[in-house]
Structures are given as C-alpha cells and as structure tokens.
Amino acid sequence: MALKGPCPALLLLLLVLLPACLALGRRETRHEKFHRQHVDFPKTSAPDARRYCNLLMPRRNLTTDACKPTNTFIHAGPAEVDDVCHAGGTLRTENYYDSKVPFELTICRLAGGAQRPPCNYRGRTSTQQIRVLTLPHPLHAAGTVA
Template identity: 40%
Template sequence: MAGWALCMTLVLAALAGAARETRYEKFVRQHVDYPQTSVQQAHRYCDIMVQRRKVIARDNHCKTLNTFVHAPAQDLVDACSQMPDAAGRFTTPGRLSLTACRLRTGTTWPRCTYRPRQDQHFVLVNCINGLPVHLDSTRP
C-alpha cells in the first residue's frame, strides 16, 4: 500500500510540474517548429501540429489563427532586443519562414481543422524580461 501511495505522489508531483510551464515555454510550444516537422500530407500540417502541441484557446475553443515559426527560438528571442514599436511590440530583425494556420472548421478542441499557408514574414512579439511570450502578428 505504501508503494502505491508513493507512486501516486510522484505522478501528482510530475503533473504539477508540467502545469508550471512558463509563458516563454508555452510560447515556444505553440509557435516554434524548428526544424519544420515533416508530414506526409502537407495540407494536414496545421491539424497535426495543433493536436500534437495542444494549441488551445480559452475555454477549450479552437484558436482562429496560430502561427508556427520554422526558425530557432533564439531568432524570436533576438527580436526582444530590438526597439519596440509604438504598440510595444518587438519585430524580428529579418523575415522568418512560417506556417500560418487559419481555422477552417470546428469550435472546440480537438475537433479543429485548419488551412495552412507558408510564408516568409517579419514576426511581431510581446516580450517580458527579454523573452517572447506572445506572437502578436506577422508582416511581409
């Protein structure tokens, strides 16, 4: 019985640790895919990645748009050392390869389907303590 209790304690401790994902770690999980994950059916890239990375909006709803950047996380960290714009956003020094995933059908996760679009854009992020924590938008 004591072994079972110890096992349950370790499982609960591990789960509690997983729940303590920092904002930067969440940002990387939801937005950085480097090198780009290869999928057999390119049109399913977004569906697979959103599922695999557990990209969910509030209240278990499908995100309308999610962007995966195909560059090292450091390229996005480097944006945080740039001069912010008037809205307080930081822009990557160069264009980065990315896939923009726009919601096609579905309202609640995991029944979300997306339409992928490949691009090379500057990425605008919000930063806290020199680390990106929110992907605000992209621009050509």
C-alpha cells in the same frame, strides 16, 4: 551490507519517478508556453501545410477544449526567435518588436465548421518578418506573434 527485500527496488523506482513527477507538477511559464505554441524547429515533416496544421495544432495542445482560430508557427530555433526582443529586432512601440530578418512560417487557420474538437485547419506557408509582443515578467520576456 546490501539491502534486501523490496526496499531497494522501491527506492530505485522513487529516484526514477520523482523528477518526472516534479516536472509534471510545475506550471509552464509564459516563455515556455510561447515556444510551445509558436516555435517548431526543425520544422515537423508533413506532406502539405493543411496536414501540418492538423497534426501540430492538437500536438501542441491548441485544440484541447476549443479550436484555436489561428496560430502561427515559426520555423527557427528558440534562441533566434527570442533574439527578436534583443539584437535581432527593433522596438516599434512600448512592447512590440519587429524582427530584422524574415522567418519561415506556417500560418494555421480554422477552416470553418465546429469550434470544438476535432478541429479542421487550412495552412499556408510564408517567409516574412515577425512582430513579437513582450509581456512584463520578472525573469524573462515572453510574447505572442502579431
């Protein structure tokens, strides 16, 4: 016997929305935050580095309350970046790993003016080795680009 009335529609709506609500309520891990802030692969298309930075910095929530002074975006897959802390890198000091190979990067720097949004960035592209700081975490390492 089929259910009648609004209950099947509400049940279907609940089944569709529940996973989305649970995902929104979950806190971002340090590892996820590192990827959000520093990994852009494939590289987002923009006419030049300045427009790239002015597009990506707010898109990645790096200008929500204040303008982040500087940020580096790595244009490699997340697994390649994570591998710097393993076989793809060399331990330099207690928690710093240097990549064995260079990565394509875009470096965004605040271009003077206000420290509050809207923010204006200048950008520069580069290919160089990266240094990643790993932070102690029970499940996995996350870091910042040095």
